Amino acid sequence: MKSIRYNSRMVTHVKLQYYRHKYGLVFMTGLLGCRWHRYKQSTRANRKRDYFWFTVLLLTFLFICFYLYYALVAANDYDDINQFMYRMVGYWVPWYTIFLGCICAIFAYFTVLMLLSLCHVVQGHQLYIHLCHIVFILLFLAACIALTVTFTQVGFSEWAVIFISLRVTAPFIQIGAVVTITILTWIIVQQWFTLSHCGWKLLWLFVYITVMCGLYITPLFIESPCVVLEKNLPPKPKIFAHRGASGIAPENTVIAFSTAANKGAFGVESDVHISYDGIPFLLHDRSLKRTTNIAHVFPNLQNADPSSLNISQLRHLNAGSWFLEMNPHHNIGSLSDEQKSQYANQTVALFSELLQVVKENELNLMFDVNRPHADHPFYDDIINRIVEEIINSSVPLEQIYWLISSQSDHIHNNFTLVSKELLPFATLKDNGIRHMNLQPKDISLKQIDEYKKENISIIIYMVDTSLIYSLYWCAGVDMVTSNMVHELNQLSAPVWHLPPQSYLILWVTIDGLSAVIVITIFIVQRIHLYGTRFSPETLSLNSHTNGNAFSTSYRARRSMKEKLLMKDVTSESFESEPDQENYIGIESNYTVQSTDGQIMAQNYQNESQLYQAEVELAQGRK
Numbered sequence: 001m002k003s004i005r006y007n008s009r010m011v012t013h014v015k016l017q018y019y020r021h022k023y024g025l026v027f028m029t030g031l032l033g034c035r036w037h038r039y040k041q042s043t044r045a046n047r048k049r050d051y052f053w054f055t056v057l058l059l060t061f062l063f064i065c066f067y068l069y070y071a072l073v074a075a076n077d078y079d080d081i082n083q084f085m086y087r088m089v090g091y092w093v094p095w096y097t098i099f100l101g102c103i104c105a106i107f108a109y110f111t112v113l114m115l116l117s118l119c120h121v122v123q124g125h126q127l128y129i130h131l132c133h134i135v136f137i138l139l140f141l142a143a144c145i146a147l148t149v150t151f152t153q154v155g156f157s158e159w160a161v162i163f164i165s166l167r168v169t170a171p172f173i174q175i176g177a178v179v180t181i182t183i184l185t186w187i188i189v190q191q192w193f194t195l196s197h198c199g200w201k202l203l204w205l206f207v208y209i210t211v212m213c214g215l216y217i218t219p220l221f222i223e224s225p226c227v228v229l230e231k232n233l234p235p236k237p238k239i240f241a242h243r244g245a246s247g248i249a250p251e252n253t254v255i256a257f258s259t260a261a262n263k264g265a266f267g268v269e270s271d272v273h274i275s276y277d278g279i280p281f282l283l284h285d286r287s288l289k290r291t292t293n294i295a296h297v298f299p300n301l302q303n304a305d306p307s308s309l310n311i312s313q314l315r316h317l318n319a320g321s322w323f324l325e326m327n328p329h330h331n332i333g334s335l336s337d338e339q340k341s342q343y344a345n346q347t348v349a350l351f352s353e354l355l356q357v358v359k360e361n362e363l364n365l366m367f368d369v370n371r372p373h374a375d376h377p378f379y380d381d382i383i384n385r386i387v388e389e390i391i392n393s394s395v396p397l398e399q400i401y402w403l404i405s406s407q408s409d410h411i412h413n414n415f416t417l418v419s420k421e422l423l424p425f426a427t428l429k430d431n432g433i434r435h436m437n438l439q440p441k442d443i444s445l446k447q448i449d450e451y452k453k454e455n456i457s458i459i460i461y462m463v464d465t466s467l468i469y470s471l472y473w474c475a476g477v478d479m480v481t482s483n484m485v486h487e488l489n490q491l492s493a494p495v496w497h498l499p500p501q502s503y504l505i506l507w508v509t510i511d512g513l514s515a516v517i518v519i520t521i522f523i524v525q526r527i528h529l530y531g532t533r534f535s536p537e538t539l540s541l542n543s544h545t546n547g548n549a550f551s552t553s554y555r556a557r558r559s560m561k562e563k564l565l566m567k568d569v570t571s572e573s574f575e576s577e578p579d580q581e582n583y584i585g586i587e588s589n590y591t592v593q594s595t596d597g598q599i600m601a602q603n604y605q606n607e608s609q610l611y612q613a614e615v616e617l618a619q620g621r622k
Contacts, residue, residue, distance in 0.1 A: 025123060032116040033128035050127045053134055054117055060137050061110045063144040064103070071103045073165045074158055076465045079246075079483055082328060086290060092326050106140060113137075121187055160441030161468075167224050167445065168471045168496075171503065174218045175510055181212060182514045189525045212518065219507045225445060225474035226497045233497060234476035237469070238266035239485050240366050240401075242462060243284060247483040248331060250323035251291065252282040253346040257357040263486045266479065267364030267401065269461075272351055272386060278378045279311040280351035280386055286370075292317040292348065307372035311350075320346030329483075351386065355393035366401035366418060366437070366459075366481075403437055418459065422447075425454050435459060437481070440468075445475045452476055463488070470494035 030036040074081065078096035085095040113133060120127050129137075151159070166173070188208065195201045244256025245263055257268050271284045288294040288306050294317055295302045301309065320343040324332060335343075358365045369386065372379055390400055397414040405420045418435040419428065422442050428434070436443075436451070437459040443451075448458050461481035463469050466488065472480060473494050482488055498506070 025125070028116055028119050028123070029125060029128075032113065032120065032130065032133070033126075034130040034132070035128065044126050046127045050129070053129045053137070054127055056134075056141065057110070057113060057117065057129065057137055060141040060144070061114050063141065064107050064110050067144060067147075068103050068107045070158065070162055071100045073162055073467075075100075076161060076468045077158065077462060079328065079464070080462065083290070092290070092328075094328075094330070097330075109136075110140075118184075118187060121191065157439065157441045160439075164440050164445075164471065165467065168226055168467055170222045171219065171224055171227070171507070174215065174222065175507065178215050178510055178514050181215065182517050185518050185521050186525070189521050190529075193525060193529050212514075216511045216515070219503075225471065225476075226494060227500050227503050228474055228497055229499050230497075233494075234473065236491075237460075237473055237477050238479045239264075239488055240267045240269045240364070240459070240461075240479060240481040241265040241485040242269050242481045242483045244268055244270070245483075245485055247329050247464070248335075248486055250320040250343055250346055252284060252349055253319050253343075254349050254353050254357065255320070255342050255346055257349075257354055257363075258361075260485055261357065261361035261363055264489045265363065265485045267366055267399075268354070268358065269366045269481050270354060271368050271370055273306050273370050274372060274376075274378050274382045274385060275311045275314060276308055276377065277310045278381070278385060280382075280389055281306075281311065281314055282349045282351060282354060283370075288314075288317065288348075291322055292319050293321060305373060307376055314348045317348055318344070318346070319348050320344055351389050352393065355389060355395055358399065359393055359395050362399075364399045364401060364416075365395070366403060368403040368420075401435065404433075425451075425456070428456060435479075437461060448475055448477060452478075466491055466495050470496070 026036060074096065081096045081099075082092070082094065086092050113129075117127060117129075192201065192204055192208075195204070241257070241260030241263070243251035244253065245259040245265070246252075246256055249256035249259045252270055257270075260268050270282045272280050273283050274280050283291070283306050285291065286305065287303055288309075289302045297317055298309075298313065301313075306314070323343055324340060332340075354365070357363070369382060371382060378385060390397070398416055400415045401418045402415045403418050403420050416435065417431070417433045418437045419433050420437055422436065422438060423433070428436075434455070435457045438461075440460060443458065443460075451458060457478040459479040459481060460472055460477050463472060463480040463482050464484045469480065469482070469488050469491065471494075474497055480488075
């Protein structure tokens with residue numbers, strides 16, 4: 001402090017404030033609230049709308065987490081998703097990859113917002129979210145709600161896949177949730193102690209205890225087939241290669257079926273059509289547009305029923321070049337030049353060619369029959385033509401897994417009959433059916449166990465990821481159908497499985513450690529905030545009106561300095577947000593336009609002396 005005489009008046013020059021450049025705080029408040037200046041970094045209490053928008057942000061973040069989980073689980077069906085979108089829009093792009101990339105980007109954005117919000121809470125800054133962020137939050141929340149409602153109304157089958165996948169991932173999600181909430185407990189307890197009303201404290205304490213206890217006991221309700229003793233682990237499911245090894249070769253081609261045999265497939269699966277001149281051939285779609293070059297060879301027939309073409313027209317088409325052009329499984333780069341040359345020269349495969357591959361490699365064959373339109377010359381004779389081809393091939397009939405439905409023509413029992421529907425035990429036995437080919441949404445794990453006890457084999461399709469394959473492995477499924485036979489056959493064990501006792505020790509240990517840490521945090525925070533005695537220097541001067549009073553001496557002193565600096569400056573000198581009643585301190589948007597340094601210095605000196613006198617008086621009363 002320095003005093004000089006000016007015009008017979010003593011003027012005291014006081015260094016009002018020294019501010020350190022805290023670029024981390026500037027970066028924090030700038031990114032979340034677009035407050036890039038020091039004077040906009042408000043430590044005022046959060047307003048109701050601040051709490052509201054943070055709640056909306058939290059709900060949207062949880063929604064995005066759910067859809068990120070779905071996107072990861074949907075990798076099991078990414079080929080079906082791509083094909084579905086192709087049929088919807090008419091052209092091929094990697095729709096699933098785009099969807100996953102968008103979800104990951106949105107998740108990263110909301111993760112940053114959540115981290116910035118938590119940093120505001122830790123640093124004691126007002127939880128102000130800029131309008132631009134609020135707009136994006138509302139847009140994504142509305143999109144998530146609309147997507148969920150739409151999927152639910154159309155009977156979205158992926159909900160079943162999500163539910164089933166939880167049988168594998170739930171133990172790890174529970175552990176992750178316990179660890180996350182335990183880490184956040186430090187912040188939660190710190191904010192809890194700032195609540196002024198006992199009722200609010202009791203309410204939030206009840207909510208917190210309920211959530212934590214719920215997480216702690218969740219493993220009691222988790223029934224994962226992967227929690228199993230090693231000796232009780234069922235045999236590895238056999239794999240039918242879906243349309244051949246379609247994950248690494250063009251589907252329904254001779255090279256795809258040969259590759260499946262080389263990769264150790266138990267059998268191959270396909271779909272049989274019949275040409276206009278009565279020759280069975282292989283194709284999945286109801287048009288040739290996606291998997292052949294018909295748009296270039298026969299442009300007028302690209303949307304026609306494949307059964308309306310004769311066999312010479314079909315054999316003139318290329319059925320392999322599309323795989324190299326579209327790269328549906330993102331693995332063309334791993335192919336040799338010889339493989340690419342083979343793929344580029346594939347044509348529409350005949351059923352007889354498939355039977356030859358089955359016979360040479362001692363494979364099993366599962367197929368479905370796609371009937372032509374009613375005025376087709378072989379509409380009534382398609383079954384006989386297929387049976388004739390099988391008999392002529394000399395493939396043992398028990399190796400033929402014939403997919404049938406309740407509306408199918410009667411098939412001779414010498415074949416291995418496979419139902420495409422979930423049927424009662426009595427119906428299956430009456431019709432000599434010992435197998436069912438079902439999607440995950442069609443049958444639960446409990447039903448799988450019940451049918452196994454009745455000696456009914458279950459075939460699950462589609463299973464393309466090691467996670468879902470491991471689930472059905474542990475559940476005791478006999479066979480699966482997969483595009484990824486080359487990957488799944490390499491698994492020597494499920495991705496994870498634990499003995500029940502080991503899993504019990506794991507979750508009890510983690511829950512116990514979490515409980516100890518939580519209790520310790522409560523004790524430490526209580527001592528840190530209050531200690532064993534109260535000191536006036538550690539209390540904010542506006543604590544009687546502000547429920548979220550500052551808890552440290554540094555923040556109390558800062559509040560006092562702000563009060564002294566700004567008390568006598570007229571309101572016309574500021575641009576501010578609406579004040580809370582009786583609020584004392586610098587508001588978040590105050591901007592000093594003109595100041596009188598001498599007056600402010602004198603006021604600061606007087607108020608400092610008054611404050612010291614009040615402190616001494618309070619200590620004397622003690």
